[in-house]
Amino acid sequence: MNFDYSEEQQLLADAVRRYLAKDYGFEARKKIVASPEGWSEAVWRQLAELGLTGLPIPAEYGGFGGGAVDMIGPMEAAGEALLVEPYAATMVAARLLARAGSEAQKRAILPQVVEGRLRLAFACLERGARHDLSRIGTRARRAGDGWRLSGEKVAVVGAPAAARLVVSARTEKGASLFLVEAGETKQRPCVTLDEMRAADVLLEDTRAELLGAEGEAMPWIEEAADFATALVCAEAVGAMKYACDATLEYLKTRKQFGVPIGSFQALQHRMVDMVIATEQARSMACLAASKVDGAADACERARAVSAAKIKISDAARHVSQESVQLHGGMGMSEEMKVSHTFRRLTVIAGEWGDAEHHLARFAALEAAR
Amino acid sequence: MDLNYSKEELAFRDEVRGWIAENLPQDLRDKVANYEELSKEDLLRWHRILAKKGWVAPHWPVEWGGTGWGVVERYIFEEECGYAGAPPLVPFGLMMCGPVLLRFGTEAQKKRFLPRIYNGDDFWCQGYSEPGSGSDLASLKTRAERRGDRYIVNGQKIWTTLGHYADWIFCLVRTDANAAKKQEGISFLLIDMKSPGITVRPLILMDGGHEVNEVFFDDVEVPVENLVYEEGKGWTVAKYLLGYERLNTGRIGASKRELARLKEFAARQPGDDGRPILEDPRFRDKLTRVEVELAALEITNLRFLDRMRRTGQPPGAEVSLLKIKGTEIQQAITELFMQAAGPLARAVRPADGAAGFDRFTGVLAPRYCNFRKTTIYAGSNEIQRNIIAKMTLGL
Numbered sequence: 202m203n204f205d206y207s208e209e210q211q212l213l214a215d216a217v218r219r220y221l222a223k224d225y226g227f228e229a230r231k232k233i234v235a236s237p238e239g240w241s242e243a244v245w246r247q248l249a250e251l252g253l254t255g256l257p258i259p260a261e262y263g264g265f266g267g268g269a270v271d272m273i274g275p276m277e278a279a280g281e282a283l284l285v286e287p288y289a290a291t292m293v294a295a296r297l298l299a300r301a302g303s304e305a306q307k308r309a310i311l312p313q314v315v316e317g318r319l320r321l322a323f324a325c326l327e328r329g330a331r332h333d334l335s336r337i338g339t340r341a342r343r344a345g346d347g348w349r350l351s352g353e354k355v356a357v358v359g360a361p362a363a364a365r366l367v368v369s370a371r372t373e374k375g376a377s378l379f380l381v382e383a384g385e386t387k388q389r390p391c392v393t394l395d396e397m398r399a400a401d402v403l404l405e406d407t408r409a410e411l412l413g414a415e416g417e418a419m420p421w422i423e424e425a426a427d428f429a430t431a432l433v434c435a436e437a438v439g440a441m442k443y444a445c446d447a448t449l450e451y452l453k454t455r456k457q458f459g460v461p462i463g464s465f466q467a468l469q470h471r472m473v474d475m476v477i478a479t480e481q482a483r484s485m486a487c488l489a490a491s492k493v494d495g496a497a498d499a500c501e502r503a504r505a506v507s508a509a510k511i512k513i514s515d516a517a518r519h520v521s522q523e524s525v526q527l528h529g530g531m532g533m534s535e536e537m538k539v540s541h542t543f544r545r546l547t548v549i550a551g552e553w554g555d556a557e558h559h560l561a562r563f564a565a566l567e568a569a570r
Numbered sequence: 571m572d573l574n575y576s577k578e579e580l581a582f583r584d585e586v587r588g589w590i591a592e593n594l595p596q597d598l599r600d601k602v603a604n605y606e607e608l609s610k611e612d613l614l615r616w617h618r619i620l621a622k623k624g625w626v627a628p629h630w631p632v633e634w635g636g637t638g639w640g641v642v643e644r645y646i647f648e649e650e651c652g653y654a655g656a657p658p659l660v661p662f663g664l665m666m667c668g669p670v671l672l673r674f675g676t677e678a679q680k681k682r683f684l685p686r687i688y689n690g691d692d693f694w695c696q697g698y699s700e701p702g703s704g705s706d707l708a709s710l711k712t713r714a715e716r717r718g719d720r721y722i723v724n725g726q727k728i729w730t731t732l733g734h735y736a737d738w739i740f741c742l743v744r745t746d747a748n749a750a751k752k753q754e755g756i757s758f759l760l761i762d763m764k765s766p767g768i769t770v771r772p773l774i775l776m777d778g779g780h781e782v783n784e785v786f787f788d789d790v791e792v793p794v795e796n797l798v799y800e801e802g803k804g805w806t807v808a809k810y811l812l813g814y815e816r817l818n819t820g821r822i823g824a825s826k827r828e829l830a831r832l833k834e835f836a837a838r839q840p841g842d843d844g845r846p847i848l849e850d851p852r853f854r855d856k857l858t859r860v861e862v863e864l865a866a867l868e869i870t871n872l873r874f875l876d877r878m879r880r881t882g883q884p885p886g887a888e889v890s891l892l893k894i895k896g897t898e899i900q901q902a903i904t905e906l907f908m909q910a911a912g913p914l915a916r917a918v919r920p921a922d923g924a925a926g927f928d929r930f931t932g933v934l935a936p937r938y939c940n941f942r943k944t945t946i947y948a949g950s951n952e953i954q955r956n957i958i959a960k961m962t963l964g965l
Contacts, residue, residue, distance in 0.1 A: 239921065326913050328840075328914070329840045329844065330840065330842075330844070331839075331840050331841055331842045331847070331912045331913065332842055332912065332913065333842045333843070333844075336844060355913065355914060356913050356914060356916050356917055361921065389920065389924055389926055389927070390920070390921035390922055390924070391917035391918070391919060391920050391921055391927065391932075392917070392918060392919050392920075392921050393916045393917055393918060394915070394916055394917075394918050394935040394936065394939070395916070398921060399916065399917060400921075401917075456702075457703075457704065457705050457706035457709070458705075458706045458709075459706075459709075462705075467952060467955075468952070522942065525776075525942050525946075526942070526945060526946065526950075526951075529704055529705070529946055529950060530699070530704060530728070530729050530782075530943075530946055530947070532942070532946070533775050533776055533942060533943050533946065534773060534774070534775065534776065535774040535775060535776050535778065536773075536774070540775075540776035540939075541776070543776065543939065543942075544776065544939060547908075547935065547938065547939070548916055548935075551909070551912065551913065551915075551916070552913075552916075555909065555912070557850070557852045557853065557909075558842055560852065561842065561852070
């Protein structure tokens with residue numbers, strides 16, 4: 202047993218944290234969010250320079266060949282800083298491409314991702330499917346050498362910044378994955394509650410290239426979703442850590458009735474419960490990442506990830522709500538970072554499946570054992 | 571024991587319901603139902619419709635325009651307005667400044683201000699909280715110095731709801747910095763928002779909305795005739811106001827309407843299995859718990875009303891219970907709405923103003939964020955629990 206990060210992991214996490222603390226403070230982030238694109242190319246270049254864009258990509262394509270555990274440190278830092286750049290979105294799609302794609306596809310795209318020249322997004326949600334990624338209404342038909350897709354993907358985070366999309370669609374043989382030029386899709390871009398950019402993506406007989414074997418994509422999609430969930434769990438831990446730190450600081454410094462409000466036992470206990478929830482969430486984020494990397498089979502991996510997401514969704518909701526409540530009116534103010542952390546944690550609670558989704562999934566996996 | 575309204579009360583309810591159905595403009599009803607922002611004009615339009623009917627201030631004495639209704643009728647009226655989806659009546663004039671003037675004001679003050687509050691001619695806001703004085707309101711620092719026939723006011727108020735709409739602000743100010751207790755030396759002043767030296771700065775809340783403000787006072791001159799009650803007795807006025815019987819603190823009518831809307835909405839949103847999320851047992855259970863909680867609160871509220879009616883005593887710490895449970899229910903409803911929309915609730919606005927954006931779904935998550943304020947404002951729920959602990963339980 203060893204819960205420590207390796208020296209390499211620790212160095213990278215520290216470097217990312219240092220960079221974000223220096224160049225991605227709350228004010229800098231505010232400017233990025235208010236810009237027309239809603240994300241920063243300069244920040245992206247820095248992420249690439251730090252090696253983050255190659256972290257989960259195999260070495261033969263220029264990456265570091267890291268796993269989910271290697272991503273914990275950077276994702277925690279991203280959560281603390283409330284990074285709005287579509288980093289996780291790109292990494293999830295890139296890893297999926299690295300696993301399911303052909304050699305030619307990987308050679309064409311992954312080195313560019315590593316170098317920070319290309320962003321990707323995974324378009325897997327649909328209007329009528331809620332969190333169930335297997336209910337795919339988008340259709341694919343053969344057209345000459347290639348394929349054409351028709352359908353709609355919704356709330357695709359990072360789509361407006363992405364050059365290519367990995368899209369799930371159904372052929373006669375079943376669930377399949379495709380690569381699509383983002384520029385050939387029709388997008389309805391939107392701003393999300395957590396100040397990121399996403400889009401509904403309309404596919405109207407859009408050209409596509411098959412990614413992996415036709416009809417056999419579900420295991421890849423499930424694995425990608427579990428990887429993505431592990432990332433968001435780690436990110437949540439960082440965001441909750443900020444929420445706890447900021448609230449603790451407020452309890453110590455805010456005075457009412459002549460004393461710091463942190464001297465009131467009713468508030469002390471609530472602060473303690475926030476910290477306990479965050480500690481439990483951290484444990485589950487470790488579990489999820491380590492099982493994504495090393496589970497004996499897909500079932501073991503899925504159980505661990507769902508268990509983690511149940512805890513993290515509950516904790517994200519609890520910690521975010523309490524952090525605002527204990528800040529009083531200040532917690533409601535847009536000028537306070539904690540209110541933005543609240544928004545990110547609110548989204549995280551439902552991202553890649555809310556607690557209810559994962560409760561049902563966990564129960565189904567139990568029943569199937 | 572009979573938990574039902576009497577025949578007369580039911581007839582009264584039907585009368586109110588029928589009148590609202592005929593007189594509440596559809597566009598206002600739609601705005602409320604769709605969680606759209608209400609403009610100052612929207613708020614005043616409904617206010618004036620009620621004023622014309624004579625129902626805008628039922629709790630005021632009849633000679634000032636009150637209806638003479640008993641507590642149960644007043645409760646029925648307020649809940650029917652909420653249930654129908656009428657815009658809320660802004661409380662600062664009707665429910666706060668008005669009752670204060672009726673209790674403590676001079677005849678001249680009553681004549682000057684009450685009719686204008688009644689008719690919606692003056693829009694009022696409340697100058698209570700300060701950056702350093704929230705839960706500990708009595709520690710407020712905004713000071714008013716008497717110079718001849720005026721006060722010179724300097725300081726800052728915060729969280730001033732709708733201050734950007736207001737013509738007048740009622741303020742707690744410190745007139746005696748050397749008083750033995752901090753509650754002493756506070757006075758209650760009425761201040762014209764057009765006075766030179768007042769600056770209103772918006773405070774944007776986390777949902778991006780502008781409803782509260784900071785109000786700065788820089789050598790603002792206030793005529794002494796705008797002092798309410800005696801100098802140094804402002805805390806007595808403030809306490810009266812805080813304890814003023816607010817029968818609809820639980821906002822039960824509005825929550826009932828929203829729950830009905832939530833069910834309609836959830837019946838159209840897919841769950842993970844493709845069937846409506848409303849049929850998902852996990853979602854259904856959560857929804858039912860909120861419904862049951864609301865049913866309990868309604869009965870509790872009626873029990874308090876019945877006691878008030880029979881004893882003639884104003885409610886005490888009971889109002890704190892209604893505030894705690896009422897706000898928790900309101901928050902739970904906003905959360906269930908957001909949950910019903912699932913991943914679609916994440917998008918809150920189009921990036922390029924593009925058409926085709928589902929505004930209702932987009933407002934659900936910001937509304938959830940916005941409603942976190944309900945357990946903080948008007949005496950945080952922690953303060954409400956302190957009140958029950960102290961006043962009811964003697965702890």
